[in-house]
Amino acid sequence: MIKNLSVALVGNPNSGKTSLFNALTGLNYKVSNFPGTTVEKKIGVCKLSDNKKAELIDLPGTYSLYPKSADEVVTYDLLRNSPETNYPDLVLFIADASNLKRNLLLLSQVADLGVPVILALNMVDIAERRGIFYDEKLLSNALNIPVVSINARKRTGVHEIKKILLEEHHNTVKYFDPEFPQPDFIEKICAITDKKNHYAALQYAINASIFTTTKSKEIKELFEKYHFDARAFQEKEILHRYRVIDDAVRISRKQKEGSFTKSLTKSADKILTHRFAGLFLFLLLMFLVFQAIFSWSSYPMSWVEIAFTKSSEFIASSLPTGILNDLIVHGVLAGLSGVMVFLPQIIILFAFIAILEDVGYMARVGFIMDRIMRPFGLNGKSIVPLIGGMACAVPSIMSSRSIENKKERLITILVTPLMSCSARLPVYALLISMLVPDGSSWGPFNLKGIILMLMYVIGFAAAMFSAFIFKYFVKAETKNHFLMELPGYKLPVIQNILIILYDKGKAFVWGAGKIIVAVSVILWALASFGPSDKMQSIDKKYAEVLSQPNQNIEAIKTQKSSEKLQASYAGEFGKLIEPAIRPLGFDWKIGIALLTSLAAREVFVGTMSTIYSVGGNGSIDDLSSIQHKMSIETDSVTGKPVYSTATVLSLLIFYAFALQCMSTVSVVRTETKSWKWAGVQFVYMTALAYLSCLLIFHIVS
Amino acid sequence: MNLSEIKYGQKATVVKVCDNELSLKLMEMGLLPGETVSLENIAPFGDPIAIRVGEYKMCLRLEDASFIEIKLTS
Numbered sequence: 138m139i140k141n142l143s144v145a146l147v148g149n150p151n152s153g154k155t156s157l158f159n160a161l162t163g164l165n166y167k168v169s170n171f172p173g174t175t176v177e178k179k180i181g182v183c184k185l186s187d188n189k190k191a192e193l194i195d196l197p198g199t200y201s202l203y204p205k206s207a208d209e210v211v212t213y214d215l216l217r218n219s220p221e222t223n224y225p226d227l228v229l230f231i232a233d234a235s236n237l238k239r240n241l242l243l244l245s246q247v248a249d250l251g252v253p254v255i256l257a258l259n260m261v262d263i264a265e266r267r268g269i270f271y272d273e274k275l276l277s278n279a280l281n282i283p284v285v286s287i288n289a290r291k292r293t294g295v296h297e298i299k300k301i302l303l304e305e306h307h308n309t310v311k312y313f314d315p316e317f318p319q320p321d322f323i324e325k326i327c328a329i330t331d332k333k334n335h336y337a338a339l340q341y342a343i344n345a346s347i348f349t350t351t352k353s354k355e356i357k358e359l360f361e362k363y364h365f366d367a368r369a370f371q372e373k374e375i376l377h378r379y380r381v382i383d384d385a386v387r388i389s390r391k392q393k394e395g396s397f398t399k400s401l402t403k404s405a406d407k408i409l410t411h412r413f414a415g416l417f418l419f420l421l422l423m424f425l426v427f428q429a430i431f432s433w434s435s436y437p438m439s440w441v442e443i444a445f446t447k448s449s450e451f452i453a454s455s456l457p458t459g460i461l462n463d464l465i466v467h468g469v470l471a472g473l474s475g476v477m478v479f480l481p482q483i484i485i486l487f488a489f490i491a492i493l494e495d496v497g498y499m500a501r502v503g504f505i506m507d508r509i510m511r512p513f514g515l516n517g518k519s520i521v522p523l524i525g526g527m528a529c530a531v532p533s534i535m536s537s538r539s540i541e542n543k544k545e546r547l548i549t550i551l552v553t554p555l556m557s558c559s560a561r562l563p564v565y566a567l568l569i570s571m572l573v574p575d576g577s578s579w580g581p582f583n584l585k586g587i588i589l590m591l592m593y594v595i596g597f598a599a600a601m602f603s604a605f606i607f608k609y610f611v612k613a614e615t616k617n618h619f620l621m622e623l624p625g626y627k628l629p630v631i632q633n634i635l636i637i638l639y640d641k642g643k644a645f646v647w648g649a650g651k652i653i654v655a656v657s658v659i660l661w662a663l664a665s666f667g668p669s670d671k672m673q674s675i676d677k678k679y680a681e682v683l684s685q686p687n688q689n690i691e692a693i694k695t696q697k698s699s700e701k702l703q704a705s706y707a708g709e710f711g712k713l714i715e716p717a718i719r720p721l722g723f724d725w726k727i728g729i730a731l732l733t734s735l736a737a738r739e740v741f742v743g744t745m746s747t748i749y750s751v752g753g754n755g756s757i758d759d760l761s762s763i764q765h766k767m768s769i770e771t772d773s774v775t776g777k778p779v780y781s782t783a784t785v786l787s788l789l790i791f792y793a794f795a796l797q798c799m800s801t802v803s804v805v806r807t808e809t810k811s812w813k814w815a816g817v818q819f820v821y822m823t824a825l826a827y828l829s830c831l832l833i834f835h836i837v838s
Numbered sequence: 839m840n841l842s843e844i845k846y847g848q849k850a851t852v853v854k855v856c857d858n859e860l861s862l863k864l865m866e867m868g869l870l871p872g873e874t875v876s877l878e879n880i881a882p883f884g885d886p887i888a889i890r891v892g893e894y895k896m897c898l899r900l901e902d903a904s905f906i907e908i909k910l911t912s
Contacts, residue, residue, distance in 0.1 A: 236894040239868040412882040508883040623895040
């Protein structure tokens with residue numbers, strides 16, 4: 138078997154890396170983790186010829202090989218490890234032709250590590266509109282590497298890239314060769330860093346403190362002994378590289394008509410970053426997103442609902458009655474349908490966020506929000522994780538890696554889970570629909586949409602409030618800055634968006650689905666079985682009642698099921714914690730749901746569906762919506778509805794604030810590299826939830 | 839004068855990036871002596887600002903911009 142060619146895809150942020158990756162690999166990719174870490178590694182396979190394939194590794198965008206932020210470290214970490222077996226055979230470097238000089242700085246650094254580089258020149262059309270033309274051949278000669286003009290968004294140039302990848306031999310080049318008056322200095326650096334390439338060794342020595350503490354101390358002593366000033370060296374390096382780049386660019390570039398000043402980006406930014414219009418349009422956009430989530434999703438949601446009802450009915454009637462039938466219909470399907478029905482809403486939310494990011498608007502939101510975020514110990518860049526947190530906290534916490542300042546990054550990580558994520562959406566949607574009758578509106582607006590938006594505002598307010606408090610407790614190591622590129626606006630690429638939606642949709646269905654099926658089965662068992670003496674006595678009692686004539690059999694069956702549920706293991710469990718949650722307005726059935734949704738919030742809806750399905754009378758008519766079942770539920774002691782306004786509001790707030798997501802806990806642990814902050818986060822959010830619910834419940838009731 | 843004082847419509851060249859922890863990053867991002875800069879946008883509340891550096895647009899806080907010495911060209 139021929140060994141696959143291993144290719145790393147490297148480039149600046151906003152250079153079109155994702156588009157090129159998608160163009161080369163399509164859906165033929167896998168997301169896994171770098172060994173021993175939770176850093177995501179996206180590897181795709183690209184067919185070069187009938188018998189040769191390339192394995193493409195997608196790396197986070199970076200501006201330089203002296204990493205300033207955690208995501209830049211990921212890229213550097215792969216490129217520095219030349220002796221390792223998974224080191225790429227070559228680097229496919231993607232550069233934005235409309236901004237070539239700055240892009241080539243990183244290219245020249247990467248090439249100097251001793252790995253062959255191919256340059257894919259992207260966004261040539263944008264450059265040409267501004268009157269900038271590059272001669273591929275001249276640029277290739279000047280840089281001494283292969284150059285291909287491509288349009289990643291339109292997928293042109295892919296064939297040419299494959300042709301170059303297929304070539305037998307790939308050159309390495311050198312743009313910058315560090316020179317030292319004392320030759321033994323660099324030899325010692327090479328020895329200590331275990332590298333032969335002088336530049337790679339020195340660069341690793343300068344970056345060493347990120348990876349190792351013991352070696353970094355030795356290196357520091359060596360630097361002092363030889364009076365080596367790392368800063369001055371880096372400055373010299375940057376200036377040298379830009380001189381080489383300037384020459385190459387000058388030789389290969391032709392200026393024609395066209396200008397930057399007339400660009401669409403310029404006029405769009407006049408409005409979108411305007412001091413009044415910019416803020417207003419941002420809020421308006423958010424408002425429209427929440428309206429869309431409710432209005433556009435109603436049809437697809439009802440299709441999912443119908444599909445589940447039909448299959449439940451089909452299985453209930455076609456399988457022989459018994460434990461298996463019961464388990465599938467009242468355990469698995471009831472749990473699954475409760476959550477899957479929200480898939481359309483989640484997809485709509487992810488679509489909006491992906492489009493705003495792809496178009497280039499998210500960077501503007503960071504720009505206009507930076508001043509507002511600053512007093513809270515946050516940064517304009519925090520807005521991307523925070524808005525992303527409305528979809529899911531886990532990737533958002535990872536996206537906080539772009540924040541250079543450690544304090545601002547940590548605070549962003551700590552408060553992001555307070556943003557209402559898509560897992561809360563099913564819970565909110567269910568509870569809000571119990572609060573507001575169908576079709577209610579406020580003027581022309583959907584009232585449910587408005588309350589939903591309010592929930593997101595509450596989450597955001599809580600996040601900002603907590604950030605403000607944390608500002609005084611988290612120590613700062615360095616001063617904070619806000620330095621960010623504002624990329625030109627581009628039309629979204631439908632394929633890129635669809636791939637993101639496919640990924641997220643699949644992750645939700647499988648990820649949540651697995652947990653929900655497991656929890657549903659366990660829950661069904663716990664709710665169906667109980668201490669045998671108690672269960673038997675209930676069976677005996679109702680056998681006697683039912684043997685008497687002229688009874689309302691259906692009503693008695695329902696009563697029996699509900700008594701059995703109380704006596705079951707699940708019931709006992711719920712009863713056990715009831716004293717702790719009674720002050721918040723929750724009964725033991727909600728208690729069961731709180732416990733099961735400790736791992737993932739969306740399980741709440743599935744649990745409720747299972748509990749009320751097991752507790753029902755078991756007939757096929759009983760497969761009505763969970764919302765209906767909950768709204769007619771009455772307290773067995775007081776006879777009042779369980780889900781009063783106060784209880785529903787209290788539940789809403791509980792799910793808005795409490796950290797019920799094991800994935801978040803684990804990602805925070807790995808991103809902060811300690812259990813400490815994961816623990817702090819879990820405790821403060823739970824306390825915030827409990828106290829707020831206590832307050833809300835007592836004020837309203 | 840320094841970059842934080844630049845006004846709409848003015849063009850300038852970078853004279854010097856003063857030595858602080860951000861200066862290497864600024865140079866990597868293309869803010870080198872001799873490079874042309876101009877003001878593009880001002881965020882609500884007057885800070886940060888977006889400037890055009892060479893062929894692209896970037897934003898930074900006024901405080902950080904004050905470390906960049908410039909000379910007006912028009």
